[in-house]
Amino acid sequence: MSFKPVLLWSDALILLLLAVVAAGVWLLRHNETFRAPLRQVLASRMGSATALILAVYVGIGLLDSLHYVERLPDEPGKAAQYSGEVKSALDKLLSPLRENVEKTYSAPFATHLYAKETMTGPDGREVRDYPRLKHGGAHLADPDQEFWPDVLKRGGLGVLGGMVCWTLLILPLWQRGRTHSALAWTLLCILVVTGLLVALAPHYHVLGTDKVGQDVLYLSLKSVRTGLLIGTLTTLVVLPLAIGLGIAAGYFGGRVDDVIQYLYTTLNSIPGVLLIAAAVLVVQVQIEAHPELFDTAAARADMRLLALCGILGLTGWTGLARLLRAETLKLRELEFVQAARAFGVSRMRILARHLLPNVMHLVLITVVIDFSGLVLAEAVLSYVGVGVDPAMISFGNMINGARLELAREPVVWWQLVAAFLFMFVLVLAANLFADQVRDALDPKARGRA
Amino acid sequence: MNGLSVENLRVEIAGAGDRRFLPVDGVDFTVGADQCVALLGESGCGKSMTALALMRLLPEGGRVTAGEVNLQGDDLFALAESAMGGVRGGRLAMIFQEPQTSLNPVMSVAEQIGEALAAHRGLAGAVARAEAGRLLEAVGLQTDRLDAYPFQLSGGQRQRALIAMMLAGEPEVLIADEPTTALDVTVQAQILDLLKDLRSTRGMGLLLITHDLDVAREMTLGPNDRVAVMYAGQIVEWAPSAGLYAAPRHPYTQKLFAVLPRLDRRGERLDSLPGKVPAPDAVFAGCRFAERCPAVFQRCRVEIPGFHEVVPGHFARCHLAEAAANPSLSPYGGFGKGEIEGIPGRVEVVAAANPTQTPISPNGGVTKEGSEPSVLEISDLAVHFPIRKGLLKRTVGHVKAVDGVSLAVAAGETLALVGESGCGKTTLARAVLRLIEPSSGTVRLCGESLAGLKGEALRRKRAQMQIVFQDPFSSLNPRMRVGDILEEGMAALLPELDRIGRAHRAADLLDQVGLPTDAAGRYPHEFSGGQRQRIAIARALAVNPKLLILDEPTSALDVSVQAQILNLLADLRREHGLAYLFISHNLSVVGYLADRVAVMREGRILECGSAEQIFNRPAIDYTRLLLDSAPGQV
Ligand code: SF4
Helix, strand or coil, rough: EEEECCCCHHHHHHHHHHHHHHHHHCCCCCCCHHHHHHHHHHHHHHHHHHHHHHHHHHHHHHCCEEEEEEECCCCCCCCEEEEEEEEEEEHCCCCCHHCCCCCCCCEEEEEEECCCCCEEECCCCCECCCCCCCCCCCCCCCHHHHHHHHHHHHHHHHHHHHHHHHHHHHHHHHHHCCCCCHHHHHHHHHHHHHHHHEEEEECCCCCCCCCCCCCCHHHHHHHHHHHHHHHHHHHHHHHHHHHHHHHHHHHHHHHHHHHHHHHHHHHCCHHHHHHHHHHHHHHHHHHHHHHHHHHCCHHHHHHHHHHHHHHHHHHHHHHHHHHHHHHHHHCCCHHHHHHHEEEHCCHHHHHHHHHHHHHHHHHHHHHHHHHHHHHHHHHHHHHHHCCCCCCCCCCCHHHHHHHCCCCCCCCCCHHHHHHHHHHHHHHHHHHHHHHHHHHHHHHHHHHHH | CCEEEEEEEEEEEEECCEEEEEEEEEEEEECCCEEEEEEECCCCCCHHHHHHHHHCCCCCCEEEEEEEEEEEEEEEHCHHHHHHHHCCCCEEEECCCCCHHHCCCCCCCHHHHHHHHHHCCCCCCCHHHHHHHHHHHHHCCCCCHCCHHHHHHHHHHHEEEEHHHHHHCCEEEEEEEEECCCCCHHHHHHHHHHHHHHHHHHHHHHEEECCCCHHHHHHCCCCCCCEEEEECCEEEEECHHHHHHHHHCHHHHHHHCCCCCCCCCCCCCCCCCCCCCCCCCCCHHHCCCCCCCCCCHHHHHHCCCCCCCCCCCEEEECHHHHHHHHHCCCCCCCHHHHHCCCCCCCCCCCCCCCHHHEEEEECCEEEECCCEEEEEEEEEEEEEEEECCCCCCEEEEEEEEEEEEEEEECCCCCEECCCCCCHHHHHHHHCCCCCCCEEEEEECCCCCCCCCHHHHHHHHCCCCEEECCCCCCCCCCCCCCCHHHHHHHHHHHCCCCCCHHHHHHHHHHHHHCCHHHHHHHHHHHHHCHHHHHHHHHHHHHHHHHHHHEEECCCCCCHHHHHHHHHHHHHHHHHHHCCEEEEEEEEEHHHHHHHCEEEECCEEEEEEEEEEEHHHHHHCCCCHHHHHHCCCCCC
């Protein structure tokens, strides 16, 4: 075997999450209360289109979560040796991108470096000029002449390929009348873009390169996993705390309420960044004190990421909890809750059946807004130096790198734009999708859709 | 032309998609000086929309598609919006139902009246303040209330302040949209008197919008006054109140009278008005009331009836009225006087009425009052809420919401608890159900004390009493299906039923309360108010209670729906031998349904006796005041 799978902690969590979701769907597959909203979301134009986009992101994230180490060439007489560098399935797929490293910055589609260098010309004279790139457009003999025809040819082929794939995929569905236009158009867009990238990316740096010459497209794709992880894991920490404490405070009142209010007022009165910075530093010290626990750099970075999610979650639940407390205070006086109490329905059931579903819209909206906030928070924290591991590829680190170069003349804009583009599509799709889910969960709005 | 005249008013509201609603479809009427016109109708008939159209305050998407409104010769629909701003609140003023929300909570009364004075009469400073004081006196408030903020005023005072504000512009016509619906009956009587006084002293026209037949009658006793009955966006009957209340001519109006619960109808089944108001986007080929009309005949379905003058000054939109107007034309004759039922008036009740309302014991025998074992016995019940102040929340005093109440309800008996808002009747109900812990006193249910019961024992006890709330919109969880709502109580209190048994029982219950069986799979918002109240009743019945606490179960409903619910309650009482603790402020409903009545005020029971005794020979002044305040007595 030439490789060995590696299970990082975050991979394990992702697998667990997937298993839980799959089991939930399996158990609820006959439950009408669960299926009807789901069907409505997927049947709506916006719902199906955004679900597809999210699925692409999740797919990239999942591919990037299948980690392995490569086996080093056998040395006779020794046990098998493995590389210390952890790679993922996505790395394997993108290996041309990963390996085509330039010296430093280059603009999107550039054939020359972004900085002048002193070169020795064929005639032996030293000149200062922009050198050709090692990989980007390296196959062109005369970039000035051949650049456009080559890009158009390859691009055209890519678009064509994407369309062919689309036709093959969509035709059988279309014949059975199982699909509708919004979904089909989204799929077309995704496939055409993918086709373009597949055709062009191996030969050009479609989104340019960064300071150490890494392909920005590669960095952006790798950042997706980090972003999704931070968003999802933090939300998973926040939700039980916020929902449990918020509703409990509102419903039970009295001492319970006092304690919970005290808790979140205290948490809120400490500056967030300071608290997070302190916690991250503690974790960092712990990680450094026990190097034996982490056999690779990736494992170390991963642990730091998890710690960050945990800390963001532990400090981030107060806003939602306060919102839920207020809403619950209002709801618990409503007569349907009183009626349930008159039936002697247990408190837990009242919380779960009567209160939770009626605050779910608030939870959903807040979670989606927080999700985008978290991806951004990561950038801020990386700036302060307490974000994810600097070696880890993330939107935060990308933006930080770009920030330093914005003052440069001429400006290096592509890193920022790439990060922005990828985040924008993700956050927008998540927002629109959440809107659909909220409408579908509301029986009143359901009739309207 | 003096006053306000409305001609052929049509209002259209754009709905979702291409749907067009016509809430008001061809309305004509006039309101002269010192005249009161009462626009009477059930919810959804277009009466409020008419008022908003007159004020040019239609909601988003609504517009006037036809018609003309003339105020003292000025065409209101032709005015520029800036000019209309001067008319609105000035020459044409409007007061709303909810005194809570129609005053700005952060402005004092003087400031709010001052605003109106500045806008419409250009007064400011000391002059304005003096004028505001005079207006307050005119509406019966002390001038020292000038600097009060709305939260410092009671509901009735707020409504007075609002009226003072509206008088600031010296209106020629005042529109009052359900001005007393949110108020207690004694306060209602005062406000109605105030409106009558103001009308005659200021020579103002008054357009009163109401759903209450008694209020409409009370306000239109003068010879010039008119009542306009609205149905499905049109005025179907127009008459002086004497004529209308003595002999309603339109079948709809006749039905409205027939469904009213009254003391003298005890034990009778109330007449019911089947079906429901047509949707506002319905298209009519004939009479709008044809689907529900008891007198419908062939012609009604194909020909739109005209507005016929039955007797001078009394119009009705009905083919039969045409015949009545010209008896020679008609093979059917007109209305016989004998067809007209239910003319209200204060009727002395003969005791020992119908056997149906005599208490029926569970074994079916008719028993005498008193010998019956009590289902519910309350003795010396008190609920005190602590008033906490300061940082450490020390208790500085108590609000005595319920202050030593003793009551008993026998099996199969209906005890009505009557009182004005804030008298503690709802708190009492909740304390009986142990939704609130009583401070002292005992509640015995079927002979067993509830105090100290915990866990399983309390739960079993809960199955014996249930509650139906006032507001059918907040009493059902909007996110649960009706089937689940009904089964929830069973799951908690009838553990012997399995899932299938519960579903069967839920279907059964829906049938009993007259809902289709497919209702179980739907969500509450798909039902009308009356249907929701039926669901709430079915939910309470699900666990086989012996006692049902009904907390104003019909006060959020239209009269025709109210009649159906009251009939349902009477049926259920007969079938299941249920005892009711019926909480209400509506005396005519109480008179219709209750065997015994307890009058409550400030947390105490003032008087308790049989319905017949309380209504005919009240022992204390307060009861007499309540009875006398009820509107519509002639
Ligand atoms: S016209 Fe016919 S349907 Fe309409 S109210 Fe008269 S009798 Fe009834």
